[in-house]
Amino acid sequence: MLSAMGGEFLTTGEIVADFECGFSEFVGMKHTVGLNSCTAALHLALLACGVGPGDEVITTPMTFVATSLAIIHCGAVPVWVDVEPETGNMDADKIEAAITIRTKAILPVHLYGQMCDMRKIRKIANSHALFVIEDAAHSLISERDGIRVGQLGDAVCFSFYATKSITCGEGGALCTNKAGIVEFARRNRSHGLTSDASTRCQGKYVHWDMPEFGWKYNMDNLKASMLIPQLDKAERQRKIRKDICEQYRARLGGNKYISYPMVREEDSENKSDYHLFTIWVDKRDDLLRYLQEREVGVAVNYRSINKLLAFANDSLYKACGLYESEKIGDKTLSLPTHCKLSTYQVDYVCDSIDAFFRLV
Ligand SMILES: *Cc1c(COP(=O)(O)O)cnc(C)c1O
Numbered sequence: 001m002l003s004a005m006g007g008e009f010l011t012t013g014e015i016v017a018d019f020e021c022g023f024s025e026f027v028g029m030k031h032t033v034g035l036n037s038c039t040a041a042l043h044l045a046l047l048a049c050g051v052g053p054g055d056e057v058i059t060t061p062m063t064f065v066a067t068s069l070a071i072i073h074c075g076a077v078p079v080w081v082d083v084e085p086e087t088g089n090m091d092a093d094k095i096e097a098a099i100t101i102r103t104k105a106i107l108p109v110h111l112y113g114q115m116c117d118m119r120k121i122r123k124i125a126n127s128h129a130l131f132v133i134e135d136a137a138h139s140l141i142s143e144r145d146g147i148r149v150g151q152l153g154d155a156v157c158f159s160f161y162a163t164k165s166i167t168c169g170e171g172g173a174l175c176t177n178k179a180g181i182v183e184f185a186r187r188n189r190s191h192g193l194t195s196d197a198s199t200r201c202q203g204k205y206v207h208w209d210m211p212e213f214g215w216k217y218n219m220d221n222l223k224a225s226m227l228i229p230q231l232d233k234a235e236r237q238r239k240i241r242k243d244i245c246e247q248y249r250a251r252l253g254g255n256k257y258i259s260y261p262m263v264r265e266e267d268s269e270n271k272s273d274y275h276l277f278t279i280w281v282d283k284r285d286d287l288l289r290y291l292q293e294r295e296v297g298v299a300v301n302y303r304s305i306n307k308l309l310a311f312a313n314d315s316l317y318k319a320c321g322l323y324e325s326e327k328i329g330d331k332t333l334s335l336p337t338h339c340k341l342s343t344y345q346v347d348y349v350c351d352s353i354d355a356f357f358r359l360v
Pocket residue numbers: 036037038039040063064066067109135137138158159160161171172
């Protein structure tokens with residue numbers, strides 16, 4: 001951070017390029033484009049795949065709004081398929097029935113750090129000539145059946161927002177193995193200009209041009225310098241979160257009012273990021289209020305997004321048969337899982353939950 005501030009250049013320059021190299025290696029992808037958010041990454045990835053007005057993109061309703069908003073930013077329409085009742089992840093078996101002549105891409109989200117069935121999703125995409133863009137805002141290191149995040153997608157998008165496992169406050173990245181997608185994203189993160197800020201300022205002025213209209217989505221050197229040192233710590237922090245999640249399960253396991261999303265056993269081919277620890281309870285809003293009164297930092301990830309006003313009030317967005325997503329959205333509660341949580345604090349959260357259920 002200090003060296004970035006001492007540098008000649010605060011915006012997109014060499015430190016961003018260093019981060020992009022390091023991150024590509026970290027996630028096992030050929031190319032990374034540093035951006036100012038995951039939403040920007042999703043938007044550019046969809047545009048690079050040719051998604052535009054009149055198109056449909058199949059995605060999940062059990063996610064943060066940004067997943068569907070990126071589709072809307074392209075002028076396309078998100079088509080939601082229901083989720084698996086066990087995990088909350090997009091149900092790959094529901095995708096085929098949602099495909100129409102307008103479908104251009106599938107946009108799965110690896111919810112809470114556990115991956116969707118990417119082998120199945122890729123197979124469906126191939127048989128209908130669709131693109132696959134992964135929203136990996138919850139999953140930096142995840143793996144399923146030997147497939148890593150990003151490996152079967154045309155592009156994969158990461159978030160470095162304040163609550164994510166590595167962060168610079170606001171930031172994101174698009175990773176891909178496809179040259180066409182990386183070139184598109186690189187040009188269009190800086191207004192679509194023929195040269196980026198650092199080359200424009202090196203040496204003498206030369207005319208640049210704008211062959212197409214782009215966006216202002218570039219990552220700067222300050223952000224990159226905050227992210228680089230975090231890559232080495234990410235796996236250690238994942239293990240700490242795994243440990244916290246296991247403590248919760250051990251402590252709350254006997255409570256008959258609580259159920260949980262299924263988490264696949266970790267082995268050499270399966271791994272979750274443990275981005276969030278969520279419980280499912282019937283009196284969710286009462287428990288939420290009770291825990292907040294006791295100063296426990298709880299949140300809801302997420303209410304099914306078709307219920308949000310802007311979607312619910314517009315008949316363009318069809319919310320048919322999203323039973324499992326709506327059910328999870330009414331029951332889900334995220335408990336604190338940050339790496340600095342002590343055993344004492346986990347106990348306090350669990351004692352508070354037990355106390356709540358003794359009251360009801
Ligand atoms: C955080 C998040 C995003 C958006 O990330 P930004 O970097 O804030 O744009 C997208 N999808 C999911 C699932 C998220 O949790």
